[in-house]
Amino acid sequence: MHISLNELERESFRKSLVHRIDGRAKILMTLVIVVYAVWLPRMDALNFQKLAILETYLVALLLLSRLEFSYIAIRFAIAMPFGLGLAVLQPFLRQPFIPEYTVLFMLPFGLSATREGALFGAIIFAKFLVSITAVILLSSTTSLSELVASARRMGMPKEMALLFTMMVRYLFVFSNMLGRIRRAQKTRCFELLNKKVPRIWTLNQIGYTISSMFIRSYEQGERTYQSMLCRGYNADGHVYVGRKNLRISDVSFLVLTAGIIIAAQMSLNMGFYT
Amino acid sequence: MHIPDGSIVLYQAAVYWLIAIIFIARSIKWARSDLNEDMIPLFGVLAAGMFVLQTINIAANLLIPLPVLGGISWHVVGAALVAIIFASPWAAVLLITLVLAVQSLFGDGGITVMGANILNMGIIGGFFGYYSFIALSKLSVRRSIALFAGAWISMILPAIALVFELWLSGTFPLKEGVLYMGIFQGAAGIGEGFITVIVFNAIIRVRPDIIVEEGYKKVSTAKVAAAGIVAFAGLAIAAPFLASGDPDGLQHTTSLLVKDNVYRTISPLFSGYAIPGMGKTGEITAIVIGFAAILILWFGASKILRTADKRK
Numbered sequence: 001m002h003i004s005l006n007e008l009e010r011e012s013f014r015k016s017l018v019h020r021i022d023g024r025a026k027i028l029m030t031l032v033i034v035v036y037a038v039w040l041p042r043m044d045a046l047n048f049q050k051l052a053i054l055e056t057y058l059v060a061l062l063l064l065s066r067l068e069f070s071y072i073a074i075r076f077a078i079a080m081p082f083g084l085g086l087a088v089l090q091p092f093l094r095q096p097f098i099p100e101y102t103v104l105f106m107l108p109f110g111l112s113a114t115r116e117g118a119l120f121g122a123i124i125f126a127k128f129l130v131s132i133t134a135v136i137l138l139s140s141t142t143s144l145s146e147l148v149a150s151a152r153r154m155g156m157p158k159e160m161a162l163l164f165t166m167m168v169r170y171l172f173v174f175s176n177m178l179g180r181i182r183r184a185q186k187t188r189c190f191e192l193l194n195k196k197v198p199r200i201w202t203l204n205q206i207g208y209t210i211s212s213m214f215i216r217s218y219e220q221g222e223r224t225y226q227s228m229l230c231r232g233y234n235a236d237g238h239v240y241v242g243r244k245n246l247r248i249s250d251v252s253f254l255v256l257t258a259g260i261i262i263a264a265q266m267s268l269n270m271g272f273y274t
Numbered sequence: 275m276h277i278p279d280g281s282i283v284l285y286q287a288a289v290y291w292l293i294a295i296i297f298i299a300r301s302i303k304w305a306r307s308d309l310n311e312d313m314i315p316l317f318g319v320l321a322a323g324m325f326v327l328q329t330i331n332i333a334a335n336l337l338i339p340l341p342v343l344g345g346i347s348w349h350v351v352g353a354a355l356v357a358i359i360f361a362s363p364w365a366a367v368l369l370i371t372l373v374l375a376v377q378s379l380f381g382d383g384g385i386t387v388m389g390a391n392i393l394n395m396g397i398i399g400g401f402f403g404y405y406s407f408i409a410l411s412k413l414s415v416r417r418s419i420a421l422f423a424g425a426w427i428s429m430i431l432p433a434i435a436l437v438f439e440l441w442l443s444g445t446f447p448l449k450e451g452v453l454y455m456g457i458f459q460g461a462a463g464i465g466e467g468f469i470t471v472i473v474f475n476a477i478i479r480v481r482p483d484i485i486v487e488e489g490y491k492k493v494s495t496a497k498v499a500a501a502g503i504v505a506f507a508g509l510a511i512a513a514p515f516l517a518s519g520d521p522d523g524l525q526h527t528t529s530l531l532v533k534d535n536v537y538r539t540i541s542p543l544f545s546g547y548a549i550p551g552m553g554k555t556g557e558i559t560a561i562v563i564g565f566a567a568i569l570i571l572w573f574g575a576s577k578i579l580r581t582a583d584k585r586k
Contacts, residue, residue, distance in 0.1 A: 009507065034385050037280065079382070089446075090445075135381055163368075209327075215477060219481075
């Protein structure tokens with residue numbers, strides 16, 4: 001189960017209200033929401049309702065952007081393991097910053113789950129969920145090249161801009177190249193866990209695939225670099241990025257997002273958690 | 275290995291970002307000038323290749339044939355590899371940063387914690403992986419062994435750093451974390467080691483001009499020693515928090531055999547590796563002092579040996 005770059009690009013080229021919003025506005029929204037979510041206190045039951053408001057807003061935007069459901073589901077499933085794992089373990093750990101614990105239930109081997117640990121784990125998960133939803137929304141509704149162009153318009157240093165421009169330009173080339181290598185291997189019945197060949201042979205084949213990818217991308221880099229030099233590239237050069245003014249819809253989107261965050265922060269205890 | 279958002283407190287994440295930015299800025303300067311040419315476009319393209327080759331998932335079963343490991347896989351990071359190929363740890367910092375930035379868009383690693391991820395995999399992995407390779411090469415260890423060790427260290431040290439970062443945020447206990455992550459990344463490091471050796475040997479056959487083969491001779495011993503000192507000092511600071519309160523095997527056996535106060539009569543400088551009344555700070559200071567003493571002895575010994583050599 002994985003998402004290929006092509007699938008990511010396919011989704012980000014759909015047409016919807018959210019897709020049309022300027023990349024800068026979406027980058028800013030993602031950063032502000034993620035930083036806000038992470039900034040919330042570690043142990044406060046009120047976090048849930050604040051994060052729930054944000055999550056509802058993000059999910060509404062996801063629905064508005066008319067992405068394929070299975071695509072979003074897979075993207076969430078891929079992002080989950082580490083964050084979910086860390087959260088699930090929390091009830092069984094003793095966090096040093098919590099003064100007292102109430103034991104919920106005991107398990108064999110001296111393990112026990114605590115109420116405070118469970119709360120902390122749930123908060124970690126909620127923060128993680130909001131952050132990941134924001135990132136998925138951003139990357140599914142903005143193409144990679146648009147992201148880089150927006151970052152440049154937002155004042156990213158020109159060296160970084162050039163690096164990311166080149167990277168994004170060739171990501172798809174190399175991803176397709178790896179696809180071809182894999183297809184070629186498959187037609188020759190190459191299998192990772194084939195018991196009929198020694199493991200060291202399989203490991204060598206993987207090593208050669210990686211070497212081949214490395215050398216091919218290095219040589220592509222050389223060719224690109226030399227052709228840039230031929231066209232007069234030097235360190236003082238700028239990569240042209242067209243001016244683009246923010247529209248009223250982009251600004252109102254930002255105002256709406258800011259309003260939602262302020263509303264979430266000011267919201268009173270609605271009794272999600274007692 | 276990629277820390278997700280929410281598991282590190284914001285102000286700590288900001289500190290890691292700050293460290294990462296300083297290193298990234300320096301790595302860009304390196305790409306601009308150290309190769310006497312502005313190689314930034316080339317590295318941009320290469321970063322795309324690095325991203326793609328990190329999507330090659332390798333089943334853990336391939337190396338360690340245990341049924342428990344079914345379904346678990348790891349991918350190559352290549353921090354030590356690129357640092358060794360380009361004979362500079364800055365290459366690793368630059369490339370890993372770019373790869374991590376795009377990976378975060380896929381939900382692999384968070385945004386606020388990207389600084390921590392860059393610090394672990396790019397900076398710690400790149401620098402210590404590279405300098406271990408150089409140190410071993412200087413000691414004329416066979417190249418493939420030095421490569422393997424460098425790659426392994428570039429996997430295990432970031433794992434320990436990651437556990438420390440999570441521990442400082444109160445998200446994960448230190449001892450268990452180091453144990454589990456150590457086992458997991460230690461195993462993944464074996465894979466990284468093998469792949470690094472294979473890839474390095476393949477590249478040197480096809481494009482020997484890319485690799486600075488005798489590059490390690492040019493790296494000053496002082497730099498390698500500095501990297502070693504930083505690594506050991508880091509571990510020295512970490513050690514007291516990791517150490518168990520129980521007596522070690524030897525002490526335990528002695529206490530079983532020798533009932534009277536034989537070994538109490540010899541009073542060491544820092545009993546229990548600590549300075550009384552100073553708590554953890556005392557333990558750290560004791561280890562640092564001990565470490566400094568070893569260094570002074572080592573420098574002294576090597577100086578005497580060198581003068582003896584010259585007299586011959």
